[in-house]
Amino acid sequence: xxxxxxxxxxxxxxxxxxxxxxxxxxxxxxxxxxxxxxxxxxxxxxxxxxxxxxxxxxxxxxxxxxxxxxxxxxxxxxxxxxxxxxxxxxxxxxxxxxxxxxxxxxxxxxxxxxxxxxxxxxxxxxxxxxxxxxxxxxxxxxxxxxxxxxxxxxxxxxxxxxxxxxxxxxxxxxxxxxxxxxxxxxxxxxxxxxxxxxxxxxxxxxxxxxxxxxxxxxxxxxxxxxxxxxxxxxxxxxxxxxxxxxxxxxxxxxxxxxxxxxxxxxxxxxxxxxxxxxxxxxxxxxxxxxxxxxxxxxxxxxx
Amino acid sequence: xxxxxxxxxxxxxxxxxxxxxxxxxxxxxxxxxxxxxxxxxxxxxxxxxxxxxxxxxxxxxxxxxxxxxxxxxxxxxxxxxxxxxxxxxxxxxxxxxxxxxxxxxxxxxxxxxxxxxxxxxxxxxxxxxxxxxxxxxxxxxxxxxxxxxxxxxxx
Ligand SMILES: Nc1ncnc2c1ncn2[C@@H]1O[C@H](COP(=O)(O)OP(=O)(O)O)[C@@H](O)[C@H]1O
Ligand SMILES: [Zn+2]
Numbered sequence: 001x002x003x004x005x006x007x008x009x010x011x012x013x014x015x016x017x018x019x020x021x022x023x024x025x026x027x028x029x030x031x032x033x034x035x036x037x038x039x040x041x042x043x044x045x046x047x048x049x050x051x052x053x054x055x056x057x058x059x060x061x062x063x064x065x066x067x068x069x070x071x072x073x074x075x076x077x078x079x080x081x082x083x084x085x086x087x088x089x090x091x092x093x094x095x096x097x098x099x100x101x102x103x104x105x106x107x108x109x110x111x112x113x114x115x116x117x118x119x120x121x122x123x124x125x126x127x128x129x130x131x132x133x134x135x136x137x138x139x140x141x142x143x144x145x146x147x148x149x150x151x152x153x154x155x156x157x158x159x160x161x162x163x164x165x166x167x168x169x170x171x172x173x174x175x176x177x178x179x180x181x182x183x184x185x186x187x188x189x190x191x192x193x194x195x196x197x198x199x200x201x202x203x204x205x206x207x208x209x210x211x212x213x214x215x216x217x218x219x220x221x222x223x224x225x226x227x228x229x230x231x232x233x234x235x236x237x238x239x240x241x242x243x244x245x246x247x248x249x250x251x252x253x254x255x256x257x258x259x260x261x262x263x264x265x266x267x268x269x270x271x272x273x274x275x276x277x278x279x280x281x282x283x284x285x286x287x288x289x290x291x292x293x294x295x296x297x298x299x300x301x302x303x
Numbered sequence: 304x305x306x307x308x309x310x311x312x313x314x315x316x317x318x319x320x321x322x323x324x325x326x327x328x329x330x331x332x333x334x335x336x337x338x339x340x341x342x343x344x345x346x347x348x349x350x351x352x353x354x355x356x357x358x359x360x361x362x363x364x365x366x367x368x369x370x371x372x373x374x375x376x377x378x379x380x381x382x383x384x385x386x387x388x389x390x391x392x393x394x395x396x397x398x399x400x401x402x403x404x405x406x407x408x409x410x411x412x413x414x415x416x417x418x419x420x421x422x423x424x425x426x427x428x429x430x431x432x433x434x435x436x437x438x439x440x441x442x443x444x445x446x447x448x449x450x451x452x453x454x455x456x457x458x
Contacts, residue, residue, distance in 0.1 A: 012445070086426050109421035109443025113428050128419050130444055194437075194447050201436060 006301045007115040007122045010131040011168055016175040022296045023141050029065075029299075030292035039068035042302050045098035047073045047090070048125065049105045054265070054290065055125050055134065059102050062294035068302075071098050088117045095119040100302050103127075121301035129164050135264060136168040138293040142286040143221055146260050149173070153218050155182040155209075158225030158245075158270065161189040165264045166225060170195070174202035181206045182215045186241045189231060212247075216255050222247070224263045224270050248272040252280060262286050315349075320368040320392050326384040328353050331363030333455040334387075337379045337412065338372070346370055378406035382413075382439075383455045407434045413448060414457045420444040 011019065028034070044063045048056050060070050071094075087105065091114045094101060101118060103111050104125040111124030111131070126132040143149055154173060156166045160183055170191075173179045181204055183191055190208065191199075199206055209215040216222070224247055232238035246269060247261060263271060263283040275281050326334055331350040340346040347368040356362040363384075371391050372380075380387055381403040391399040411429035415422045421443050422430040432439035438449040448454055 010445075087421070087424075088426050088428070105421075106419075107421040107424060108417060108419050108445075109441065112443050113421045113426060116428075127421075128444075194449070197437060 005115070005119070005121050007111075007124075008133050008297055008301060009111050009115060009122065009124045011133045011136045011172045012131065014133075019137070019140065019172065019175065022137060022293070022300060023144055025299065026137070026141050026289070026292040026296040027145075029295040030289070034066065034295070036065060037067045038299055039063065039066040039302055042068040042100070043071055043098040044068055044298065044302075045071045045073070045094050045101045047094065047101060047103045047105075049073075049103075049110075050126075052104055052126070054287065055104060055132075058290040059123075059125065059134070059294050059298070062291050062298055065291070066295055066299060068099075068298070087114065091118050091122075100298065123297055123301060126164075129162065131168060132164055133168070134290065134294055134297060135165050136172050137297070138286060138289045139165070139169050139223070139262060139264070140172055141289050141293050142262060142282055143260070145285075145289070146282065147220060147258070149176045149179065151178045152220040153180045153182060154221040154223060155184055155212075155215050155219040156223045156225070157184040157212060159189045159227055159231055160185040160191045160225075162228075162231060163225045166223065167191075167195055169223065170199055170204070171202070174199055174204045179204065182209055182219060183207070184209045184212050184215050186227070186232075186237075186245075188233065189227075212251065213254070216251070216259075219259050220256065222255070222259060222261045224261060224267075226263075226266070226268055226270060242269065245270055246272055247275055249274050249278060252278065255280070316395055317366055317368050317392055318395055320366065320370055321372045322390045322392060322397075323365040323367075323372075323380065323384075324362070324388045324390070325356065325358065326363040326365060326380075326387050328361045328363055330383045330455055331365050333383045333458060334363075334365050334380055337383070337458055338367075338376055340367065340370075372401070374401075375406075377401050377403055379409065379412050379458075381405050382409065383458065405434060408432070409439065412458055413439065413454065415441045415444060415446055416448060416452070416457055417441065417444050417446040420446065 063070055095118045100121045102123045102125045103114050105127050108128040108130035110127045111122055115122040124131055124133055160166055170181055229238050259280055260282045261280050265287055331352050340348055349366045351364040353361050377389055387403050389401040390397045409432045413430055413432050415430050422428055431442040433442055438447055440447050448457055
């Protein structure tokens with residue numbers, strides 16, 4: 001790792017000031033304040049060892065909008081990785097081909113390892129069940145575009161046990177003043193105790209709710225996540241919960257008028273498509289925000 | 304004769320080496336494992352297990368001949384035996400006492416409990432844990448080994 005090398009590996013180890021700086025720069029890009037030549041002549045290596053459409057495409061889109069070019073890994077099957085090359089060796093080699101690397105990898109901590117052996121900046125594009133900073137930053141950005149990230153109540157609904165997006169977002173929010181978290185999860189899929197303890201250490205107030213109806217009137221943000229069938233003890237438990245787990249226009253009637261609904265997408269049945277037309281539905285905007293946020297990240301590490 | 308006699312155990316005096324006393328009962332062999340001096344190496348060591356301690360309760364004790372522990376080895380021992388006392392013996396006498404201290408960072412000692420952690424693959428990387436209010440956190444995957452878990456199982 002070189003001294004000036006700037007990586008973005010985890011929102012957890014970023015200072016609040018660094019986060020705000022990225023969000024500010026994302027806002028500028030979002031409003032069209034850029035020339036499109038910021039990253040002229042730069043090459044970004046996009047190394048995805050796991051399938052992904054949105055993260056990969058939005059990083060590519062962000063890079064190209066700033067005038068840079070993309071080097072794609074291509075399918076993993078066709079590479080030397082299947083010949084047993086270590087990630088460390090792959091990264092060392094690719095460091096010589098590009099000006100920065102975006103890595104998506106199935107193992108937790110892969111991006112940190114990559115940053116240690118790389119000679120160019122590394123951006124974590126998601127590592128296993130671990131960190132996914134560009135998702136967290138775009139979540140924060142979307143909230144910030146609707147309200148101040150201060151003195152707000154944020155509800156998190158769904159699989160809070162295994163959902164990495166909610167864990168990262170919860171930690172990121174803990175860096176802001178007076179943000180209360182509300183957990184709405186099926187039995188057994190609540191926040192793991194070590195996360196609760198960490199949030200407690202970070203001074204976050206965490207309120208656990210039995211059902212969405214109780215929580216909803218208090219919320220400024222409702223962050224909905226997808227439920228995965230395999231996380232439930234049996235199909236009956238899943239069917240029972242899933243049938244009640246649906247955000248509908250009727251349910252949203254008891255929400256505050258300015259509350260926003262977010263979802264990392266893809267959604268399945270947890271948000272009724274009839275919600276899409278309501279002003280509170282911000283999840284597609286949230287997905288679009290992935291581009292300016294990733295432009296800010298790329299500009300930060302390469303400029 | 305050494306004072307361990309008063310503790311009611313037989314551990315013969317050594318001329319030069321290290322004595323690790325007041326090890327948490329049951330962790331004596333873990334200490335040996337941490338130090339990497341199991342069978343097969345040419346280091347002579349003795350482990351006394353579950354002996355009555357003069358401080359009350361029970362303890363394990365380890366005696367290693369002709370080897371003086373270094374600072375980072377002492378730190379590793381603190382992981383499983385935070386109350387241990389370490390004495391360097393020279394010419395049958397206690398020459399230096401080394402306090403154990405819980406290290407801030409432990410490299411290459413703990414195996415990460417997360418099977419999906421990058422440090423548990425064939426990558427050429429050493430595990431790295433940093434002190435955390437409730438134990439130690441993996442620098443790679445953020446997993447925590449809490450004090451309630453038996454750290455010795457991950458060494
Ligand atoms: N020559 C020796 N050979 C083996 N063990 C020794 C020797 N000298 C001291 N010890 C042991 O080292 C530990 C520390 O010794 P000492 O400082 O005298 O006792 P304590 O720490 O109990 O006050 C004790 O467990 C003692 O029995
Ligand atoms: Zn780990």
